Amino acid sequence: xxxxxxxxxxxxxxxxxxxxxxxxxxxxxxxxxxxxxxxxxxxxxxxxxxxxxxxxxxxxxxxxxxxxxxxxxxxxxxxxxxxxxxxxxxxxxxxxxxxxxxxxxxxxxxxxxxxxxxxxxxxxxxxxxxxxxxxxx
Numbered sequence: 001x002x003x004x005x006x007x008x009x010x011x012x013x014x015x016x017x018x019x020x021x022x023x024x025x026x027x028x029x030x031x032x033x034x035x036x037x038x039x040x041x042x043x044x045x046x047x048x049x050x051x052x053x054x055x056x057x058x059x060x061x062x063x064x065x066x067x068x069x070x071x072x073x074x075x076x077x078x079x080x081x082x083x084x085x086x087x088x089x090x091x092x093x094x095x096x097x098x099x100x101x102x103x104x105x106x107x108x109x110x111x112x113x114x115x116x117x118x119x120x121x122x123x124x125x126x127x128x129x130x131x132x133x134x135x136x137x
Contacts, residue, residue, distance in 0.1 A: 007076065010055040014078065020056040022048055022072075035107075037115050038136055040066045044129070059084045059097070060104035062115040065128035067093060079104070081116070091125070 010021045013031055019039040022030040030048035032039035040056065040063050043049050049070025056063060059077035064084035067075050068091045075088055080097035081104045088095040104113040111117075118135050119128045 006053070007055065010053075010076075011078075014055055014057055020054060022052040022054050024050075024052045036113075037062050037066060037132055040070075041129075041132060041136055044070045058104060059095075060113055060116045061087055062113075062119050062128060062132055064088050064093075064095075065119065065122075065125040066132070068125040069129045087125070 006023055006026055010023060010028070013021045017033055018031050019034050020032050020043065021028060022043055029052065030043045030046065032042055040054075044066050049067065049072050052072050053074045053076070054067055054072050055076045057077065058079045059075055060081040061083045064075070064087040067088065072093055074094040076095065077097045079099050079101055080095065082100055082102055085095050085097070085100060104116050105111065106113050115132060115135065119131055122128045122131060
């Protein structure tokens, strides 16, 4: 399958309720539903992120750090935070989004996302993932 077809298939899975989808060498190797970064953390823990193309609903700095630690090659999101795009770029990971926003908000759109708040001030992706795993317990 060509890259455009793969992206279309992965976006269709997102539109159908998946929160993130990972593909390697043109084949989908992981799909998770759920809320927030827990889906990406699950794929990371299962070893399904290395050298993949990840498509997700929302990618903030927290999700971007998971992708860095998981050695993802490329990330595409429906909505991506500007700081997430910068973090991915700093680690040589190609990214794109339907919409880039200044910051990721909580589910009610009333404040910053709690996971983004939890990792504010952290610069090291490994430390960010460690903090996210603690918060996700």
